[in-house]
Amino acid sequence: MNLSRRRFVQTGGALWLAFHVPGAASTESETSFAPNAYLRVDPRGQVTVIVAYVEMGQGTYTSIPMLVAEELEVSLSSVRVEHAPPDERFYGNPFLGGIQATGNSNAIRGSWEPMRRAGAVARTLLVQAAAVQWKVEPASCRAEKGAVVHSASGRRLPYGALVAAAAKLPVPAPESVTLKPRERFKLIGTPAKRLDLAGKVNGAAIYGIDAKVPGMKIATLAMSPAFGGRLRNMDDAAAKAVPGVRQIVRLDDAVAVVADHMWAAKQGLAALKIDWEDGANAALSSASLAADMEAASRKPGAVARNDGDFAKALETAATRHEAVYQAPFLAHATMEPMNCTVHVRKDSCEVWTGTQAMTRARAAAAQTAGLPLERVTVHNHLLGGGFGRRLEIDGIVRAVQVAKQVDGPVKVIYTREEDIQHDMYRPYFYDRMTAGLDAQGMPVAWSHRITGSSIMARWAPPFFQKGLDPETVDGAVEPPYALPNMRIEYVHHEPPGIPTAFWRGVGPAHNVFMVESFIDELAAVAGKDPVAYRRALLAANPRARAVLDLAAGKAGWGKPLAGRAGRGVSLQHAFGSYLAQVAEVEVAASGEVRVRRVVCAVDCGTVVNPDTVRAQMESGVAFGVSAALREEVTLKGGRVEQTNFGDYRVLRIDEMPSVDVYLVDSREAPGGIGETATACVMPALTNAIFAATGKRIRKLPVANQAATSKI
Numbered sequence: 001m002n003l004s005r006r007r008f009v010q011t012g013g014a015l016w017l018a019f020h021v022p023g024a025a026s027t028e029s030e031t032s033f034a035p036n037a038y039l040r041v042d043p044r045g046q047v048t049v050i051v052a053y054v055e056m057g058q059g060t061y062t063s064i065p066m067l068v069a070e071e072l073e074v075s076l077s078s079v080r081v082e083h084a085p086p087d088e089r090f091y092g093n094p095f096l097g098g099i100q101a102t103g104n105s106n107a108i109r110g111s112w113e114p115m116r117r118a119g120a121v122a123r124t125l126l127v128q129a130a131a132v133q134w135k136v137e138p139a140s141c142r143a144e145k146g147a148v149v150h151s152a153s154g155r156r157l158p159y160g161a162l163v164a165a166a167a168k169l170p171v172p173a174p175e176s177v178t179l180k181p182r183e184r185f186k187l188i189g190t191p192a193k194r195l196d197l198a199g200k201v202n203g204a205a206i207y208g209i210d211a212k213v214p215g216m217k218i219a220t221l222a223m224s225p226a227f228g229g230r231l232r233n234m235d236d237a238a239a240k241a242v243p244g245v246r247q248i249v250r251l252d253d254a255v256a257v258v259a260d261h262m263w264a265a266k267q268g269l270a271a272l273k274i275d276w277e278d279g280a281n282a283a284l285s286s287a288s289l290a291a292d293m294e295a296a297s298r299k300p301g302a303v304a305r306n307d308g309d310f311a312k313a314l315e316t317a318a319t320r321h322e323a324v325y326q327a328p329f330l331a332h333a334t335m336e337p338m339n340c341t342v343h344v345r346k347d348s349c350e351v352w353t354g355t356q357a358m359t360r361a362r363a364a365a366a367q368t369a370g371l372p373l374e375r376v377t378v379h380n381h382l383l384g385g386g387f388g389r390r391l392e393i394d395g396i397v398r399a400v401q402v403a404k405q406v407d408g409p410v411k412v413i414y415t416r417e418e419d420i421q422h423d424m425y426r427p428y429f430y431d432r433m434t435a436g437l438d439a440q441g442m443p444v445a446w447s448h449r450i451t452g453s454s455i456m457a458r459w460a461p462p463f464f465q466k467g468l469d470p471e472t473v474d475g476a477v478e479p480p481y482a483l484p485n486m487r488i489e490y491v492h493h494e495p496p497g498i499p500t501a502f503w504r505g506v507g508p509a510h511n512v513f514m515v516e517s518f519i520d521e522l523a524a525v526a527g528k529d530p531v532a533y534r535r536a537l538l539a540a541n542p543r544a545r546a547v548l549d550l551a552a553g554k555a556g557w558g559k560p561l562a563g564r565a566g567r568g569v570s571l572q573h574a575f576g577s578y579l580a581q582v583a584e585v586e587v588a589a590s591g592e593v594r595v596r597r598v599v600c601a602v603d604c605g606t607v608v609n610p611d612t613v614r615a616q617m618e619s620g621v622a623f624g625v626s627a628a629l630r631e632e633v634t635l636k637g638g639r640v641e642q643t644n645f646g647d648y649r650v651l652r653i654d655e656m657p658s659v660d661v662y663l664v665d666s667r668e669a670p671g672g673i674g675e676t677a678t679a680c681v682m683p684a685l686t687n688a689i690f691a692a693t694g695k696r697i698r699k700l701p702v703a704n705q706a707a708t709s710k711i
Contacts, residue, residue: 039068039118041126045146045160047074049115052084052091052100053107054356055196056383056390057619058674059612060107062195064115066608070187071119071180073143074159081195083380086358097460101357103391103502104471105575105672108608112670113179120177122166129165130157182606182667191611196382208354208381209339213409216341217246219402220265220413221256223422226278226638227497229253235273242268249405256402258410266415281497281638289495289635290326293430297324297451301489302467305477308485313445317436321525323518325433326699327510329633330426330503331648336384337419340399343409344369349376349400350409354383356390364393368400387623388502391459392424420648421640424501425633427453427472429510433518436485441526442536446483448476448514451491453500467492474507475679479515480544480573481537497638504623508574508679513628513700516570516683521696530569530687531557543603543666544573547580550662551601555582564588565596566691570684575672577604578664581621583657583684587692591707595625595657595685600677602661605668613673614661620677621659626651628682632701 040048049068055061065079084091084100092098095106123143130148131138134155141150147158182189199205224230236248239257244264249256257268314320341352342365349369355361358380366376383390399412414422429452436445454469463470468490477488494500503509523533531552538545548571552558557567564587571580584597600617607613630649634641642648686697689706697705 039072039122041122041159041163043160043163045078045158046080047072047078048080048082050082050084052093053111054083054102054354054358054380054383054386056102056354056356056386058107058616059194059609060102062192063108063608063612064111065195066187066192067111067115068119070185071116072123074146076187076192076195078146079195084358086362086378088359097463099357099460100359101391102386103356103388104506105674105676108670109576109672112606116179117177120179121172124172124177125166125169126159126162128169129162133157133162133165188606188608189610192609206381207336207384208341208352209336209384209413211341211352211379211381211411213341213343213352213411216409216411217258217260217406218262218265218413219249219256219258219406219410220262220269220415221254221398221402221418222269222272222274223254223418224276224278225421226276227281227284227499228279229281229638230277230279231255231274232277233275238271238273239268242271244268247406248272249402251401254398256412258402258406262413278638284497284638285636286634289428289498290430292495293428293451293493296491296493297430297432297449299491301449301451301491303487304468304473304490305486305488307487310445310447310485310487313485314434314436314447317444318439319437319441319525321435321437321522323433323521323698325429325431325514325517327429327513328631328700329428329498329500330627330631331420331423331633331642332385332387332389332426332503333420333423333645333648333650334383334385334387334389337416338389338395338414339412340395341409341411342399342403344400344403344406347371347375349403350379351377351396351400352379352381353396353399354381354386354390355393355396356383356386356388357393360391360393361396364396365400368397369404387504388506389424392501394424394499416645417643420633420642420644423633424499426503426509427455427500428495429514431510431514433514435518435522437522437526441522441528443483443522445485447487447489448511449489449491450476450511451493452510453494454492455500455502457492459502471502471507473511475509475511475572475574476507476515478573480541480571480578481519481534482540483537498635504620505675505679508572509624509675509682512570512572512574512679513682513686516572516680517686517696517698520568520683520687520690524690529558534569534571541573543578543664544571544580546664547571547578547601547603550664551580551582551599554601554660554662555584555597555599557582561692564692566688566693568684568687568689568691570680570682570687572676572680574679575676576669577602577671577673577676579603579676579680581677581680581684583681583688585685585688585692587689587706589707591704593629593685593689593702593706594655595629595688597658597660598625598681598684600659600661600680601664602673602676603664603666603668604671604673604676605666606670607663607666608670610663613663616673617661617677618659620675621681622651622656624678624681625657625685627678628685628700628702630701630703632703
């Protein structure tokens with residue numbers, strides 16, 4: 001916090017406390033004070049926290065208020081959450097270069113100290129206000145349950161009675177305000193009921209798709225099925241005859257049917273006779289893309305890490321081992337399909353949606369509508385799943401394009417088919433791994449060459465420097481192991497026409513699969529137990545070793561399993577957290593894989609809400625197991641072949657494994673948790689398949705690869 005610009009603003013009798021996250025974007029000078037969130041206490045004692053991070057199921061709207069409530073000495077039930085408006089001057093994410101966005105498992109990491117300090121400063125001011133009124137020393141008073149108490153006399157004043165006086169006091173320097181020690185925590189570290197739970201149970205919660213505006217029409221659309229294709233011609237006579245259809249909107253590469261309700265819009269869309277021009281990517285296929293990736297992977301890449309002398313160490317190694325791993329394009333398939341409601345007027349544009357990146361959504365709407373930024377208003381709602389999909393603004397752009405041709409507000413909803421066939425996909429990766437082992441089978445040389453798209457080159461170009469994308473190599477450049485003579489390269493290769501985007505787990509979601517699969521292969525080459533092999537590489541990493549031992553112990557590692565069953569292990573350090581998982585699988589002779597159990601040992605630093613951590617582990621396991629077993633986006637004729645959950649097969653409820661979560665009691669600062677389990681479970685699963693069948697899985701999804709008998 002920069003106190004030279006701190007201020008309290010008394011509005012409506014309420015105390016507003018502004019606080020600053022270091023690194024937040026600002027239009028002012030570096031020494032100025034640019035708040036990025038606010039804490040408000042009104043005369044009734046109601047505490048409102050304005051949160052810059054969105055709620056998409058990860059528990060942000062509970063865990064962040066817990067930080068404030070802990071220091072402010074109020075019950076969590078007395079806290080209300082408001083979402084911050086789009087404004088990067090105040091609400092920029094310090095972990096994303098000041099961009100106002102939610103992702104990369106950093107909401108708690110970014111909020112941990114600033115939010116607690118905001119509560120502590122507010123508490124200090126309220127105590128001082130009471131002390132002045134009582135004419136006593138502030139040290140003789142304490143904050144307790146939303147009030148200030150004078151310890152000697154027992155006098156008590158609720159916060160609401162103190163806000164006017166507190167707003168007039170000088171703000172204490174942040175370093176002079178003492179944060180509560182861990183031993184005095186009442187909320188942090190305890191399971192807390194989700195503040196947003198009731199609304200989600202009773203239906204009161206409002207998601208983007210629930211937005212209702214007077215006079216609103218509903219639209220759904222068909223986009224060119226081939227990437228880069230265009231609309232050549234269309235016969236809309238039958239569509240216009242469908243009851244409830246009001247308008248057909250033509251765009252360069254799409255057609256939208258505007259109607260009174262979704263059913264009429266869908267029926268109208270089905271009645272359209274559309275002639276598409278496929279364009280330059282009409283011959284694109286999965287086979288041609290894979291061949292292209294394979295060729296690109298043979299070229300040297302930009303060097304992300306180069307320790308020692310890899311070439312010399314490999315030349316003198318007792319054993320050399322190589323492997324190629326592939327990870328497919330993946331859709332996000334969020335439960336809430338893409339949607340956006342827009343009302344474009346002559347001099348304004350209003351947007352109702354659920355987005356992970358509000359300022360980007362606003363800027364995209366303004367540009368598409370041809371309006372100044374200040375003429376655009378974005379109302380953000382709860383997100384029915386984000387997973388990185390709603391970091392993108394393509395759906396906002398499309399909705400504004402449609403709304404510009406409609407008189408009045410229109411809600412544009414993608415059908416599930418359009419949602420899957422026009423996603424922004426997790427990139428395809430083609431990785432080459434090489435290791436040299438000494439006479440004892442331990443690595444003396446390690447090489448990892450990553451080939452694939454760079455999302456950062458498009459999404460945040462300043463982060464893409466000298467051919468390197470820090471997100472794409474995340475999980476590869478700093479594995480938890482001590483690996484001498486390490487060389488990590490990145491070959492930037494964009495598949496023609498395929499839009500790619502962040503997907504839950506980002507870089508670690510593919511790199512941890514490659515690294516942990518290859519470590520398992522090296523253990524097998526050395527003839528050593530996979531857990532013992534990893535432990536030997538962790539002498540200088542006690543946190544990683546602790547979660548590995550905890551997971552292995554709780555999973556019963558080493559105990560025999562009957563039949564075609566096996567256990568696999570995976571370890572990672574990602575998003576500031578350490579995680580080890582042991583997956584137990586059963587493989588039928590047909591190759592059908594059933595994941596019976598997953599044991600997770602987590603060291604995510606100080607735990608704010610253990611229920612959230614457990615829920616995110618369970619959710620991440622489901623997401624990762626689903627992707628590893630069956631999910632894959634394939635192409636033929638320039639088109640995505642998958643259309644719905646019938647052929648883009650996600651995990652079903654009867655396939656969900658039991659998930660046991662064990663939390664390490666840590667005093668470190670919090671790490672991220674929303675994406676960790678997704679990345680870690682994939683290699684644990686495939687390593688378990690190897691233990692059960694002897695079949696090594698190097699290409700995802702598993703599908704029927706496990707049908708091969710033990711070799």
